[in-house]
Amino acid sequence: MTSRRTSFPTDRIAQEIITGSEDIVFVSGSLVEGFGNENSDLDLFLVRAEGEATPDPRLVLATVGVEGAYVDYEVYNQANMAAVAAAINSVDVSNFRAVWETSLDRLDLYYRTAVAEPAYNPEALRSLQTAFDRETAARLLHAWAGLRSVIKLQESQQSLDAGQAQQAVVTAQAAAAYACDSYLAWVGEAYPNLKWRYEKIARQFGADSTLYRRMWALKSPGTRRVTAYLADVAAFCDEMGMGAYGGWSTDQLLLSQARDVRLFSIGQRRILVQNKTMAFELGAQATAAWRALRRPLTRPSLIERMTRSWRVATEEAEREVDNLLRVWKRYRLVRET
Amino acid sequence: MAKVTTAHVRRIEEGPAELALQQYVLTAIAGGAFAGFGFDFEGGLKAGQHGMAFTMARSALRSSIRIYLKARGQVVNDPQDEEVYELLRLENPDLAEQAWRLECENPMTDEEVASFVRRVQAFYEDGLGIKRMSPVYRKMNRDRDWGRMFKMSRESAELLEHLGVEGVAPRLHRFDNLMRERGKIQRGLKK
Numbered sequence: 011m012t013s014r015r016t017s018f019p020t021d022r023i024a025q026e027i028i029t030g031s032e033d034i035v036f037v038s039g040s041l042v043e044g045f046g047n048e049n050s051d052l053d054l055f056l057v058r059a060e061g062e063a064t065p066d067p068r069l070v071l072a073t074v075g076v077e078g079a080y081v082d083y084e085v086y087n088q089a090n091m092a093a094v095a096a097a098i099n100s101v102d103v104s105n106f107r108a109v110w111e112t113s114l115d116r117l118d119l120y121y122r123t124a125v126a127e128p129a130y131n132p133e134a135l136r137s138l139q140t141a142f143d144r145e146t147a148a149r150l151l152h153a154w155a156g157l158r159s160v161i162k163l164q165e166s167q168q169s170l171d172a173g174q175a176q177q178a179v180v181t182a183q184a185a186a187a188y189a190c191d192s193y194l195a196w197v198g199e200a201y202p203n204l205k206w207r208y209e210k211i212a213r214q215f216g217a218d219s220t221l222y223r224r225m226w227a228l229k230s231p232g233t234r235r236v237t238a239y240l241a242d243v244a245a246f247c248d249e250m251g252m253g254a255y256g257g258w259s260t261d262q263l264l265l266s267q268a269r270d271v272r273l274f275s276i277g278q279r280r281i282l283v284q285n286k287t288m289a290f291e292l293g294a295q296a297t298a299a300w301r302a303l304r305r306p307l308t309r310p311s312l313i314e315r316m317t318r319s320w321r322v323a324t325e326e327a328e329r330e331v332d333n334l335l336r337v338w339k340r341y342r343l344v345r346e347t
Numbered sequence: 348m349a350k351v352t353t354a355h356v357r358r359i360e361e362g363p364a365e366l367a368l369q370q371y372v373l374t375a376i377a378g379g380a381f382a383g384f385g386f387d388f389e390g391g392l393k394a395g396q397h398g399m400a401f402t403m404a405r406s407a408l409r410s411s412i413r414i415y416l417k418a419r420g421q422v423v424n425d426p427q428d429e430e431v432y433e434l435l436r437l438e439n440p441d442l443a444e445q446a447w448r449l450e451c452e453n454p455m456t457d458e459e460v461a462s463f464v465r466r467v468q469a470f471y472e473d474g475l476g477i478k479r480m481s482p483v484y485r486k487m488n489r490d491r492d493w494g495r496m497f498k499m500s501r502e503s504a505e506l507l508e509h510l511g512v513e514g515v516a517p518r519l520h521r522f523d524n525l526m527r528e529r530g531k532i533q534r535g536l537k538k
Binding site: 022027047048049051083085169177179180181184204209211226229230233268269270284285286287288339342 | 386425426427434510513515531535
């Protein structure tokens with residue numbers, strides 16, 4: 011237990027937030043994980059014995075000032091926690107789509123519960139924790155970050171091919187970071203809060219380790235040319251074992267219309283309205299592609315559909331679909347799942 | 348005696364949805380998130396956690412561009428990291444150039460990281476003007492400041508809800524629950 015942690019009056023706060031003797035209050039997060047500093051807040055979780063499960067429990071969150079420090083607390087109930095445990099425990103890490111669709115927030119809550127320390131009702135917490143396993147979280151984070159590394163590296167190369175150097179650099183940075191996160195999870199550093207990447211490497215291997223130096227140098231291109239930077243990142247991802255996820259590609263992701271976007275026709279004009287605030291006019295070909303995405307499609311399927319619909323060569327359809335998707339993704343008009 | 352002017356009413360150029368969205372972004376996000384970033388920078392640099400400080404500085408750089416773009420009505424939903432620089436370039440090429448230089452910077456020593464963090468902070472506070480935009484920015488030192496931020500966020504959310512803009516802010520009853528919970532705990536701790 012760190013001295014920072016003991017400075018919080020957790021018992022007093024726990025007494026204030028419980029609504030019944032069967033409630034559980036636990037402490038978790040960066041301070042428990044050993045990464046806290048003097049500015050860290052305390053993450054306190056209340057699990058109520060009763061009550062309806064809320065679809066987005068994280069919104070029931072408050073930050074309160076206590077004796078000069080901050081306590082973030084989140085409120086759940088037993089049904090929420092059971093749903094989180096069931097969802098994470100049921101993911102087969104060899105099922106890439108299931109791993110891809112796992113929410114990092116949910117995995118984070120799962121991990122935090124697995125490593126939690128009690129602030130009220132320790133017996134009930136121990137019973138709750140039987141459904142939460144740190145090793146399961148580590149395996150899932152390893153795969154989750156690995157798949158993202160592979161996708162980001164592919165996107166980086168695609169951006170470079172399309173002449174978009176900035177997008178290529180930012181996605182390459184993400185590819186390197188996810189590869190490192192994946193490897194760290196594999197060696198046991200499974201805390202899903204990814205802002206502690208370098209502190210995890212230092213704890214596991216030392217700040218003078220080869221891994222620390224490699225990753226530290228890869229965090230940005232610096233004075234490197236974009237192509238050289240991408241090559242360095244690709245080599246690093248390979249060394250981190252990302253080849254295990256080589257079967258996963260952007261072409262397997264499903265594209266669909268974003269839920270907050272609707273197409274309107276006014277005379278000959280076709281207008282997309284996003285969340286009642288922004289409007290985008292579509293040409294005839296873009297309208298056909300938009301309508302095709304009423305049902306989720308992979309990029310290759312969309313290209314195939316548009317080759318027929320637009321009556322153009324496959325190469326031309328591919329180029330135009332990619333141009334369209336680039337703009338739609340930029341404004342979050344389409345979803346990728 | 349107060350001077351009476353004829354400027355009683357000013358027509359706001361933005362549409363109501365855009366205005367409410369900006370207000371929500373500026374109070375809830377600029378206020379809350381950037382207080383968090385500031386705490387992370389200061390705590391991380393003091394504790395020798397330069398890796399975390401760098402990671403959060405770059406995250407803050409990208410987040411601040413998103414806020415700027417939303418405040419300018421360029422986007423409704425958060426663009427992905429790889430798109431923020433292009434969108435910023437479309438809005439303001441000079442700022443985009445400065446931001447991109449920071450994005451590509453690769454500080455190696457502790458001193459370089461500390462300098463990087465300070466320059467990122469100066470860029471988004473003064474360059475992008477985040478400090479001027481939000482009435483609650485950098486005023487999260489006391490509990491009542493957090494209360495003020497929640498209250499302003501709720502007020503913007505009320506306008507968004509009235510206009511039917513969804514998925515941006517929590518529904519009003521969530522804000523009410525949140526404020527009730529906070530009030531209960533605060534009262535209990537003061538006993």
